[in-house]
Amino acid sequence: TGPQINTDGTGQPDYLDVDSDDDGCFDALEGAGTFVLADLTTSNNLADSDEGSVDLNGVPTNLGSPQDTTSAVIDDADKTGCGGITGTVDITDTSIPGDTLDMAVTDNDLNTNPLVAETIIVTVVNDVTLESEQVTLTETGPDTGVFAGTVGTTFGTTAGTNDDGIFNTQAGDTVTVTYNDDLTTIGFTAVLTDTNTVTGGDTGTVDITDTSIPGDTLDVTVTDNDLNTNSGVAETIVVTVVSDNGESEAVTLTETGPDTGIFTGTVATTYGNAAGTDNDGEFNTEAGDILTVTYDDAFDALGNDPVAVTDTNTVTGGDTGTVDITDTSIPGDTLDVTVTDNDLNTNSGVAETILVTVVNDITGESELVTLTETGPDTGVFSGNLGTTFGTTAGTNNDGTFNTQEGDTVTVTYDDSLGTTGNDPVAITDTDIVLGDHDNDGIDDITDIDDDNDGIPDLIETGGNELDGDEDGDGIPNWKDTTDNGTGDGSITDYTDSNSDGIPDIYDFDGDGIPNHFDLDADNDAIPDVLEAGNIDSNNDGLVDTASFGTNGLADEVETSSDSGVLINSPINTDASSDNNPDIILYNFLDVDSDNDGITDTTEAFSNNPNYNDASNNGQVDGFVDSDNNGWHDPIDAEGTFPTLLNSDSDSIPNYLDLDSDGDGLPDTFEGNFQVSDGDNNGIVGTGIPDDSDGDGLADTNDPDFAGNILGGFGFNKDRDGDGV
Numbered sequence: 050t051g052p053q054i055n056t057d058g059t060g061q062p063d064y065l066d067v068d069s070d071d072d073g074c075f076d077a078l079e080g081a082g083t084f085v086l087a088d089l090t091t092s093n094n095l096a097d098s099d100e101g102s103v104d105l106n107g108v109p110t111n112l113g114s115p116q117d118t119t120s121a122v123i124d125d126a127d128k129t130g131c132g133g134i135t136g137t138v139d140i141t142d143t144s145i146p147g148d149t150l151d152m153a154v155t156d157n158d159l160n161t162n163p164l165v166a167e168t169i170i171v172t173v174v175n176d177v178t179l180e181s182e183q184v185t186l187t188e189t190g191p192d193t194g195v196f197a198g199t200v201g202t203t204f205g206t207t208a209g210t211n212d213d214g215i216f217n218t219q220a221g222d223t224v225t226v227t228y229n230d231d232l233t234t235i236g237f238t239a240v241l242t243d244t245n246t247v248t249g250g251d252t253g254t255v256d257i258t259d260t261s262i263p264g265d266t267l268d269v270t271v272t273d274n275d276l277n278t279n280s281g282v283a284e285t286i287v288v289t290v291v292s293d294n295g296e297s298e299a300v301t302l303t304e305t306g307p308d309t310g311i312f313t314g315t316v317a318t319t320y321g322n323a324a325g326t327d328n329d330g331e332f333n334t335e336a337g338d339i340l341t342v343t344y345d346d347a348f349d350a351l352g353n354d355p356v357a358v359t360d361t362n363t364v365t366g367g368d369t370g371t372v373d374i375t376d377t378s379i380p381g382d383t384l385d386v387t388v389t390d391n392d393l394n395t396n397s398g399v400a401e402t403i404l405v406t407v408v409n410d411i412t413g414e415s416e417l418v419t420l421t422e423t424g425p426d427t428g429v430f431s432g433n434l435g436t437t438f439g440t441t442a443g444t445n446n447d448g449t450f451n452t453q454e455g456d457t458v459t460v461t462y463d464d465s466l467g468t469t470g471n472d473p474v475a476i477t478d479t480d481i482v483l484g485d486h487d488n489d490g491i492d493d494i495t496d497i498d499d500d501n502d503g504i505p506d507l508i509e510t511g512g513n514e515l516d517g518d519e520d521g522d523g524i525p526n527w528k529d530t531t532d533n534g535t536g537d538g539s540i541t542d543y544t545d546s547n548s549d550g551i552p553d554i555y556d557f558d559g560d561g562i563p564n565h566f567d568l569d570a571d572n573d574a575i576p577d578v579l580e581a582g583n584i585d586s587n588n589d590g591l592v593d594t595a596s597f598g599t600n601g602l603a604d605e606v607e608t609s610s611d612s613g614v615l616i617n618s619p620i621n622t623d624a625s626s627d628n629n630p631d632i633i634l635y636n637f638l639d640v641d642s643d644n645d646g647i648t649d650t651t652e653a654f655s656n657n658p659n660y661n662d663a664s665n666n667g668q669v670d671g672f673v674d675s676d677n678n679g680w681h682d683p684i685d686a687e688g689t690f691p692t693l694l695n696s697d698s699d700s701i702p703n704y705l706d707l708d709s710d711g712d713g714l715p716d717t718f719e720g721n722f723q724v725s726d727g728d729n730n731g732i733v734g735t736g737i738p739d740d741s742d743g744d745g746l747a748d749t750n751d752p753d754f755a756g757n758i759l760g761g762f763g764f765n766k767d768r769d770g771d772g773v
Contacts, residue, residue: 133232157194220249274310336366367466391428496601511632567679629743639745640667707731
């Protein structure tokens with residue numbers, strides 16, 4: 050025998066090796082003949098009945114196909130005789146969570162029974178989470194060799210339960226199906242796979258104007274390319290906007306253009322402190338409200354159906370503006386006007402301007418006033434307006450107001466945005482024009498000496514509070530003759546004997562000019578400034594000074610500037626014999642300052658035809674007062690005050706001298722022989738004389754008293770005819 054052949058070099062020679070070339074295809078199949086895999090035994094060789102045999106006579110009998118060595122038997126690259134059909138496997142290429150994945154295996158080798166639809170099982174694995182599902186595929190029909198089936202998916206970020214029939218998936222996962230093909234066309238086995246890629250969408254966003262004020266239009270935007278279902282047209286969606294006051298509006302958003310995936314729309318607002326009507330296209334809002342837009346994105350970047358997304362608008366208000374004008378003024382003052390409203394500060398880099406209207410409520414004159422911001426970004430705007438004395442309206446918008454005492458000047462500012470976001474009603478402030486009767490630049494309310502005679506007003510009114518309002522009716526005491534309420538509790542007296550509208554206590558001489566404006570409060574032609582003991586060198590009825598401080602009282606008559614305390618009290622010559630319980634009869638209120646029964650006018654001027662008191666009533670005859678200062682015009686017009694008579698040339702003028710001629714006989718006796726001076730003190734009567742009307746002139750000598758003796762033969766006679 051020759052050497053034994055061992056093609057594949059393994060431990061057995063070819064005649065004992067069932068796969069001589071070690072190519073995986075058995076020699077019985079690669080050799081000549083028509084044997085197939087089913088003909089092989091478990092030893093991968095032919096059954097005896099197929100190998101051939103001999104009969105009883107030893108003659109070979111070939112029951113199978115003829116067997117012979119072929120090239121395939123010894124060529125490991127040739128597997129002729131071993132092949133089946135190479136199968137294919139397929140799964141849906143892409144999916145999103147929630148999709149059902151379709152799978153199919155095509156392999157006719159699996160069609161073992163052409164009469165029924167058979168089934169196979171494949172394995173499907175989520176390559177990221179490693180969740181695994183065994184999926185049964187069913188032949189699409191008897192003898193087709195095509196097997197199909199499905200597996201469901203749901204969103205999940207981690208592995209679900211294996212073999213529960215549904216996969217957890219999210220964007221980025223891959224799902225692989227595996228089919229093990231046991232027989233390919235070349236006779237090998239093969240592991241066949243196909244992969245599904247899990248994708249997501251666009252995570253949508255929603256936006257609404259961040260802040261607003263009532264009246265604004267709110268912009269609403271949704272960005273989500275998943276909504277762009279038709280790239281050829283601009284599509285629409287609807288979102289819901291809700292206010293925390295309960296109102297709701299459905300807002301239609303329109304794509305900004307075909308295929309953009311950006312959808313925009315608007316919703317209007319108006320001021321309202323309660324919910325408006327739903328879906329009427331306009332929200333009622335006020336400061337503090339929150340408006341929320343909601344977009345329910347069905348599909349985000351992970352493939353999830355996320356919770357709805359929202360954005361909010363906060364409704365804000367503005368600054369409730371204020372306006373201010375000088376509280377009180379006198380004609381000639383400059384009025385300061387201020388508006389404070391930061392809403393007007395529209396440019397923080399510059400000082401801006403606004404216009405306001407100022408009106409004289411009495412005359413109707415109107416002025417537009419420009420207010421300038423006090424500095425960039427302050428929101429405070431100020432300006433001013435001049436005034437001048439005028440009893441009627443001046444020219445509108447000429448920059449200066451005509452004003453007089455009693456006028457009110459009102460500035461109006463129309464604030465368009467309040468703190469609640471509303472458009473409030475216009476606001477105003479008012480300047481009250483006060484008088485300045487002495488023209489010292491200090492209004493009469495502030496001025497404690499309104500006529501500049503050097504006598505504080507409170508003294509001139511007997512301690513009654515002229516500018517108070519005792520009954521709270523808004524009328525100052527010095528003008529109020531009726532007590533009709535409860536006010537500030539100030540001291541006053543309402544008696545008005547002559548019905549001139551001024552209580553007697555404030556107008557002692559009844560001339561219609563109140564004492565605090567009256568330069569001659571007792572109307573005896575001697576100005577109060579002199580009767581009080583002050584100096585008036587130019588005969589203007591005013592104390593000689595150029596300095597009044599801020600209280601309006603001449604500095605020269607008070608202990609120090611603005612102290613309000615007099616250096617010397619006003620003179621009261623007959624203080625011990627005056628008879629008026631309601632008021633101190635200082636000389637400037639006393640028509641008979643020495644109480645000798647002869648009036649000051651008579652004694653001071655001795656029947657001067659221009660300054661006479663023929664009736665002895667204590668007031669100058671023929672009173673004329675064209676300038677309403679309370680002082681008789683003829684003597685007011687004198688360049689210097691006439692010299693007061695002083696018959697005995699002593700230091701005391703006659704109207705203060707109980708013995709004017711110094712002859713030892715009191716004026717009381719010489720003036721009226723019928724008047725008794727029982728205590729011989731030069732004063733009428735015995736003790737304190739009666740004075741029913743409290744004017745300082747004794748009843749016996751007062752024409753106002755019915756029992757006077759002025760008609761007797763002895764009164765004020767010139768017995769020697771020398772004119773005195």
